Amino acid sequence: MNSTHRQIAVIGGGLSGICSAYFLAAKGYQVAVIERRAHVAEEATFGDSGLLAPGRVRGMATFACRFQDEPRVLLASGADFGRRRWMRQTRQAQQHEFAENKLRLSRLSAYGQGLTLQLQAHHNMEHENGNGVLHLFRQPAEAARMPHLQEAAQQCEFKHQALDATAIRTLEPAFSSEAKLAGALYYPDDMAGNCVLFAKQMRNAAQELGVSFHFDSTVRTLSADFGGRVSLLLESPHLASHMQVDAVVVAAGMSSARLLQPLDTVLPLRALQSYSALVPVKNPDDAPSMALYDDSYKVAMTRLGGRIRISGLLGFVPPSQTLPPKALRNLLKIAGDYYPNAANYNQAHFWSNTMALLPHGLPVLGPTRQGNVFVNVGHGATGWAATVGSARLLSDLMAGEEPEIPTDGLLPRDLLG
Numbered sequence: 001m002n003s004t005h006r007q008i009a010v011i012g013g014g015l016s017g018i019c020s021a022y023f024l025a026a027k028g029y030q031v032a033v034i035e036r037r038a039h040v041a042e043e044a045t046f047g048d049s050g051l052l053a054p055g056r057v058r059g060m061a062t063f064a065c066r067f068q069d070e071p072r073v074l075l076a077s078g079a080d081f082g083r084r085r086w087m088r089q090t091r092q093a094q095q096h097e098f099a100e101n102k103l104r105l106s107r108l109s110a111y112g113q114g115l116t117l118q119l120q121a122h123h124n125m126e127h128e129n130g131n132g133v134l135h136l137f138r139q140p141a142e143a144a145r146m147p148h149l150q151e152a153a154q155q156c157e158f159k160h161q162a163l164d165a166t167a168i169r170t171l172e173p174a175f176s177s178e179a180k181l182a183g184a185l186y187y188p189d190d191m192a193g194n195c196v197l198f199a200k201q202m203r204n205a206a207q208e209l210g211v212s213f214h215f216d217s218t219v220r221t222l223s224a225d226f227g228g229r230v231s232l233l234l235e236s237p238h239l240a241s242h243m244q245v246d247a248v249v250v251a252a253g254m255s256s257a258r259l260l261q262p263l264d265t266v267l268p269l270r271a272l273q274s275y276s277a278l279v280p281v282k283n284p285d286d287a288p289s290m291a292l293y294d295d296s297y298k299v300a301m302t303r304l305g306g307r308i309r310i311s312g313l314l315g316f317v318p319p320s321q322t323l324p325p326k327a328l329r330n331l332l333k334i335a336g337d338y339y340p341n342a343a344n345y346n347q348a349h350f351w352s353n354t355m356a357l358l359p360h361g362l363p364v365l366g367p368t369r370q371g372n373v374f375v376n377v378g379h380g381a382t383g384w385a386a387t388v389g390s391a392r393l394l395s396d397l398m399a400g401e402e403p404e405i406p407t408d409g410l411l412p413r414d415l416l417g
Contacts, residue, residue: 002400005247005372009034009232011219011259012251014045015199015384016376019391020249022202025209027399032245033211034234036218036255041199044253044379047274047353048195049293049300049311052116052385053133054109055158055187056293101362102152104409105386108363110156111405112389113191116198119388125201128304132290133190134168136181136338142295143183150185161186174286179337192291192302195384214239222248222259224370247372247398254356256377265368265412269356269378275327276311277350279335279343287342299334308343310335323352355380358415365390366397366411374398375412 006029010021013035021031037043051057120127137143146162153160161167163184168175171186203213217236225231225244232243250256257267281287287308292301299312310331332345358364358378363386365376376394379387390410396403408414 002398004228005398006030007245008032008247008249008398009230009243009245010249010251011232011255012253013037013040013203013213013215014043014251014253015041015048015195015202015387016045016379016391017249017251018199018202018206019388020251020376020394021211022206022209023392023395024249024398025206025211027395029398031206031211033206033213034217034219034232034236034239035213035215038215040203040213041196044353044355045199046196047276047311047351047355048384050192050195050302050304050309050384051133051190051291051293051300052109052113052129052193053187053190053291053293054106054113054156054385055153055160055190056133056135056185057105057109057383057386099148099152101360101409102148103155105362106152106156106158107405108389108393108410109385110158111392112385112387115388115392116385119202119205120198123201123205126197127193128197129191129193130290130303131188131191132171133187133192134163134172134175134290134292135185135187136292136294136296137183138179138181138294138296140182146183146185153185153187158190159188161188172288172290174288174339174342176286176340177338178340190291192300193384194304198384219252219255219259222250222263222373224263224373228372230370230372247374249374249376249394249398251376253377254354256356256375260368260373260375263368263370263373265370265373265375267364267375267377267412267415268359270359271354272357273352274311274355275313275323275331275350275352276309277328277331277335277348279308279310279332279345279348281306281308281342282344283341286339288339292338294334294338297330297334299331301335301338308335308339310348323350327352360409360415362410363387363390364410364412364415365394366407366413368412 008031010017010033025031221233223231230248254271257269302309363378393403
């Protein structure tokens with residue numbers, strides 16, 4: 001244990017912050033989680049697709065397109081040069097580092113999936129896990145990546161199988177797609193479940209280890225103090241306005257960039273909106289028994305008992321109280337393309353969430369240039385498993401222990417140079 005980090009503040013009460021706090025407390029640290037919302041898992045974690053899918057997962061690549069009737073990526077009108085620069089960096093990472101980043105993210109996600117199952121078993125957690133994920137490609141250009149995905153799966157020893165529509169129906173009799181498919185991959189060991197339920201139960205597990213949670217509390221600034229401590233300036237109804245700790249973990253989504261910039265750490269985070277719908281199952285025999293991911297629209301469908309969750313359709317649009325009608329229509333259209341009789345789609349409950357992504361599509365974790373300020377952000381829309389894995393790796397690094405898997409490509413110095 002690194003004795004210089006006895007008291008640790010974790011900024012952010014999403015899955016990243018909760019799991020970071022849990023693993024640090026398990027190593028004997030005194031940990032406090034500071035969250036601006038009234039409860040845990042109310043922002044990016046609430047919008048997670050629920051996929052625990054190391055085989056399917058890959059670095060998020062976005063491609064510019066117009067706001068059409070069936071948008072893949074939603075774009076706000078008007079010029080946004082920062083967005084264009086970010087998307088150019090993303091395309092470059094996609095073109096030059098796809099295989100390497102896919103391997104890193106798959107390895108991290110497989111590690112996190114194993115940890116998640118261990119935690120669920122150890123703490124006797126309720127869950128809604130389901131086995132098997134179908135990865136579908138509508139366009140030939142998207143299906144052309146299948147050999148690279150299969151190569152990465154082989155390197156990571158993930159079970160996988162290329163399927164046509166007939167083979168899909170053999171595995172999933174309820175699948176009745178009228179949409180033309182260019183290809184499909186099936187990952188039998190990938191999973192899906194209820195990420196928010198897991199996050200809430202992880203909070204309980206962390207509290208049992210002594211972690212304190214402070215809600216409705218916002219960290220305004222971080223500053224390095226003489227003597228190797230970190231000061232936090234807070235707005236909180238129940239905490240002092242000034243807090244000093246030995247170390248800080250910044251796991252606050254988009255707010256992470258603002259907090260770290262004065263400490264000479266500039267993270268190229270970009271805010272994306274993710275849209276979700278929850279619909280009640282109407283005909284169980286016509287509903288999916290496994291999860292599905294539509295590569296063209298970046299939309300996932302997961303079965304949660306008597307409900308189906310549909311999430312994706314990333315958008316470079318400002319957060320709004322009014323959800324884009326085209327996004328909502330297309331979530332249901334995509335679900336209906338594959339399981340038209342499964343659910344009462346007219347009873348859907350919609351919401352949107354903001355998440356923070358980095359151009360290379362990987363999370364970043366570990367120490368910043370300020371040695372006792374750490375970061376754990378950028379896990380993306382389908383990052384449940386990667387988030388758990390990142391939190392464990394971060395706790396090992398903070399304790400001065402050797403991580404169980406390589407961290408190359410995931411550290412702040414790899415991103416910032």
